[in-house]
Amino acid sequence: MERMMEKEITIYDLAKILALSPATVSRALNDHPAINVKTKALIAEKAAELGYRSNTFASHLRTRKTNTLGVIVPRLNSNFMSTVLAGMEEVANNFGYNLLISQSLESELKERANAKTMFDSRVDGLLVSVAYDTDSIDHFVTFINRNIPVLFFDRIMDHPRCGAVIIDNEQAGYDATRHLLDQGCRRIIHVTGDLRRNVYADRMNGFKRALAGQNLPQDNRFIISTDLSQEAGRQIAAQIDQMAEKPDGLFIANDLCAAICMQVLKEKGYAIPDDIAIVGFNNDPVSQVVSPQLTTVFYPGYQMGKTAMTTMIGQLNGTKLIDHSEPIILRSELIIRRSSIRFENL
Amino acid sequence: MERMMEKEITIYDLAKILALSPATVSRALNDHPAINVKTKALIAEKAAELGYRSNTFASHLRTRKTNTLGVIVPRLNSNFMSTVLAGMEEVANNFGYNLLISQSLESELKERANAKTMFDSRVDGLLVSVAYDTDSIDHFVTFINRNIPVLFFDRIMDHPRCGAVIIDNEQAGYDATRHLLDQGCRRIIHVTGDLRRNVYADRMNGFKRALAGQNLPQDNRFIISTDLSQEAGRQIAAQIDQMAEKPDGLFIANDLCAAICMQVLKEKGYAIPDDIAIVGFNNDPVSQVVSPQLTTVFYPGYQMGKTAMTTMIGQLNGTKLIDHSEPIILRSELIIRRSSIRFENL
């Protein structure tokens, strides 16, 4: 019933069958205005009937466009990232673009390797959220020099010819800290990631601004830079337990890390939020299953993916003039839950 | 300093510069044995010097191979899936394959669309974990008919010409249930997913076998099929709270769902594990941050990704003869934590 090996139909086959030239067939399939409407219909019909598929390689070879976009993310396994990717996919799909996705696993080395692969695959554009330890931007400049647009999202790098889509991390950091202050916290520790990354640097700046607003002292020992892993969460808790003067508030730039830290603190006998109030970041599902539920910052992942992809494709089509001097900033929002509510004055 | 638009070097350029034929250059770059070692070195050096990159489209057009593999997963945002993908990526990278990744978002419709995209992109092979509601296998048969290998992992479909990589879900389900029984549970509810999916059907069968082993009655009302979402977790908890005769054990085929369910039960005043012992599935990070920590089944995601990819590439290279009559089965393991320990007899 099913043929074992169906032969691939080309425009030459169609041309021969319909007694036309390959050129006409090609133009018809691309809806070229010079081709007669009836001819187009005829060709389209036959193509459908025989299951014709355009050979993208021949096409790409000739046109020098691949209709493929590269996406490099630190990790796929975060709720945030996969939500971003879902948003990107939706838009890319609508515009007929494919996605080549890879993860750097937070290593600049792997990020470079991924970028090279993308480059060799001749992606039409690149969307990147950089790794923890990325210092150099060389591997992206390669693209820019060849006029392949590069767009950063979330974790961005500064380059005059690259766009960026972010949230206002400074404001989010400020809001989170301000909330803790409003709950009466006066000794707040901020646990953050690598400060070379804008997301962490900005949140920290927001943190500092909030403290400054209350004329509170800025103690650098209260800013702890970690890799925000689960293990880091454990260590922070242990470290706090050892401190002579304990903090009364914690602002941790990652939900999972915060959740683990909270758990260990609870085991050690600290009352959350009464002894220590905690705020996380990202609105990861874990924030809802820990007890008490974790106050956090909602991050519009899906929207970010859609926006980034729309911007990229707009730039590729030339339909949208991109102003790279300013990043696109999306709204985030503080979600207040039990882990930080000390006064029931909602 | 940086040129605006570097011209792309081709083998013809290299050939002209070195006074050789393009054929020789091509062979040299592919390490063809007929080419003199010195010539190869010469060409390789010049190629590196000028920054030559092979044009994959020309190559693919000629060889009819794309060196790209498609991966379709239900969702990217689970710890399990992204771990699998990391494993796949590692192997694929080593063998010079690219990955085209997309998510079906648990919908057969989107899965079909994704498959079509992959097909049109002419992937050399396809790795799939099917969506919740996938009934038909047509969209994969398309590949098989064109001799493009299809390999299922985790959520598999049955087809004589497709390989499969799974864990022994039946055994895992048995072990989980047996553990609950050993803890003294006698009225165990099993919350599972769509029973068309092997992973859920098999776990359920393991569940039933364990009950049968203790001569316990098989009550179908104690098997609840849901979408295993967070919302489902809430509903299950509500449902249990309404039951006249409460269960004393819960085996839920997903950690996040189990975590939420446990949380709501706790809120309603049930003691975990004393009133109700709970076992989840997947060893998701959430299983460690809930309290009590959740007993679960460790799923070797990374290994699964590596194994699946290795199998696929082996088949493509013809280096490995694949026996599709039997799936490849990886080891899983029950991880016992507080949510189910009633007797301190470890």
Add this chain to the structure above:
DNA sequence: TATTGTATTGTAACCGATTGCATTAACTTG
């Protein structure tokens, strides 16, 4: 020395779609 073998390189025809530049037919217009 003539012959055969071996190592190395070259020639040229692909792969399939695209597109600048004709070409042809049909239609206007003066």
Add this chain to the structure above:
DNA sequence: CAAGTTAATGCAATCGGTTACAATACAATA
């Protein structure tokens, strides 16, 4: 009716590697 338009289609080169089939040179063998 001749000249000029317009519409529709065809020709052939091109994109850059790959590879079957020579061709060449030189050494080994008879």
